[in-house]
Amino acid sequence: MEEKRDFRDLEREVIEKGKCALCGGCVATCRLLDYEYLSVDFSEERPVIREGQQCPPDCGYCYYQCPRVEKPALREGFEEMYEVVSTDEEIRSACQDGGAVTSLLAYALDNAIVEGCITVADKGEWRPEVRVAMDKAGLIKGAGSKYTPAATLTGIADAILKYDLWSVALVGTPCGMSSYEKMLVVGRGTHNAHNFSSHIRLKIGLFCLGSYSYEKLMKGYLEQKQGIDIGDVTKLQISEDVLHVYAGGKELLSVGIDEIEDYKRDGCKVCEDFTGLFSDISVGNNGTPEGKSSVIVRTDFGREVFEGALERGYIEAKPIDKSGVDLIHRLMKKKKEAGIAEKERRKKKLMEPQKK
Ligand code: SF4
Numbered sequence: 001m002e003e004k005r006d007f008r009d010l011e012r013e014v015i016e017k018g019k020c021a022l023c024g025g026c027v028a029t030c031r032l033l034d035y036e037y038l039s040v041d042f043s044e045e046r047p048v049i050r051e052g053q054q055c056p057p058d059c060g061y062c063y064y065q066c067p068r069v070e071k072p073a074l075r076e077g078f079e080e081m082y083e084v085v086s087t088d089e090e091i092r093s094a095c096q097d098g099g100a101v102t103s104l105l106a107y108a109l110d111n112a113i114v115e116g117c118i119t120v121a122d123k124g125e126w127r128p129e130v131r132v133a134m135d136k137a138g139l140i141k142g143a144g145s146k147y148t149p150a151a152t153l154t155g156i157a158d159a160i161l162k163y164d165l166w167s168v169a170l171v172g173t174p175c176g177m178s179s180y181e182k183m184l185v186v187g188r189g190t191h192n193a194h195n196f197s198s199h200i201r202l203k204i205g206l207f208c209l210g211s212y213s214y215e216k217l218m219k220g221y222l223e224q225k226q227g228i229d230i231g232d233v234t235k236l237q238i239s240e241d242v243l244h245v246y247a248g249g250k251e252l253l254s255v256g257i258d259e260i261e262d263y264k265r266d267g268c269k270v271c272e273d274f275t276g277l278f279s280d281i282s283v284g285n286n287g288t289p290e291g292k293s294s295v296i297v298r299t300d301f302g303r304e305v306f307e308g309a310l311e312r313g314y315i316e317a318k319p320i321d322k323s324g325v326d327l328i329h330r331l332m333k334k335k336k337e338a339g340i341a342e343k344e345r346r347k348k349k350l351m352e353p354q355k356k
């Protein structure tokens with residue numbers, strides 16, 4: 001019989017190998033969650049066990065939950081692409097691009113499809129914080145990409161255990177979507193994953209080319225190297241391989257993402273999913289003009305929500321132009337190939353004879 005793995009194996013095989021996506025799935029499904037046994041150390045950007053503690057001998061929920069130990073299998077779905085804009089002026093002016101994510105969530109909340117939405121807000125100086133939004137104001141606080149890791153899946157535990165919600169929307173990067181899929185597939189036999197997986201109703205994945213170390217990008221690069229006061233920044237946006245930093249209407253910096261490549265998290269360099277293949281609906285800004293969102297509907301339930309939001313006037317939509325569709329497909333392919341190449345590179349490096 002195969003020996004049961006536990007957190008030490010997760011550390012050895014994933015975290016210390018630079019593969020951790022910091023999705024937070026292991027923390028949310030830890031058997032000793034109630035004792036806050038496993039948590040995310042944001043200064044080190046990794047999951048850690050509380051000092052001096054040892055896992056129970058028969059456990060290993062965290063290991064089997066991790067999407068970087070083994071990827072979940074992709075289920076049959078489809079891919080309908082739309083150019084979308086929110087019809088709500090307040091949402092449009094507060095959001096990145098067309099405000100599609102916020103408007104879809106607003107529709108889901110207003111129509112009792114979900115009771116709360118797990119989003120990531122800025123807790124000051126662009127430090128990401130997972131929150132459960134239950135109204136439009138909360139959704140607007142969570143609007144826009146933060147580009148540094150938030151361990152979004154820890155919000156599932158908050159939504160269910162702290163807020164007692166039964167029906168929740170999960171918004172996050174593709175790694176969070178695949179981690180949640182793992183919770184559904186593998187986690188059925190574990191008590192937290194089993195409980196949590198029945199409460200997530202809607203999954204919205206955000207296009208992602210990478211997430212960056214907070215200390216390196218925000219403090220080291222933007223603050224120290226570029227002399228930007230992070231407190232002044234009102235919007236960060238990566239589009240067409242360029243990072244744009246804004247304060248109000250003023251652009252403070254525009255720089256190619258090659259320049260910040262060194263600050264990308266190691267776990268992102270092996271990532272193959274650009275759009276969030278495990279979500280009901282994926283949203284991003286590539287493939288559509290400025291001020292519009294690109295939306296990919298992937299499941300029947302995603303279509304139901306999308307069409308509901310359209311019919312009730314929360315959003316306006318039209319099919320994405322062919323050039324936009326081609327661009328999204330090119331970026332999907334490019335990210336997949338880059339992730340596979342990096343894995344190969346790491347494997348080869350391991351095989352190289354050690355120099356004395
Ligand atoms: S899930 Fe089990 S093995 Fe993993 S950290 Fe929690 S107690 Fe330890």
Ligand code: SF4
Nearest residue numbers: 020021023024026066
């Ligand atoms: S990838 Fe997610 S589940 Fe795996 S170790 Fe990192 S935070 Fe935990």
Ligand code: SF4
Nearest residue numbers: 175208210211268271
């Ligand atoms: S690049 Fe991949 S691992 Fe990194 S944040 Fe995006 S989806 Fe997650």
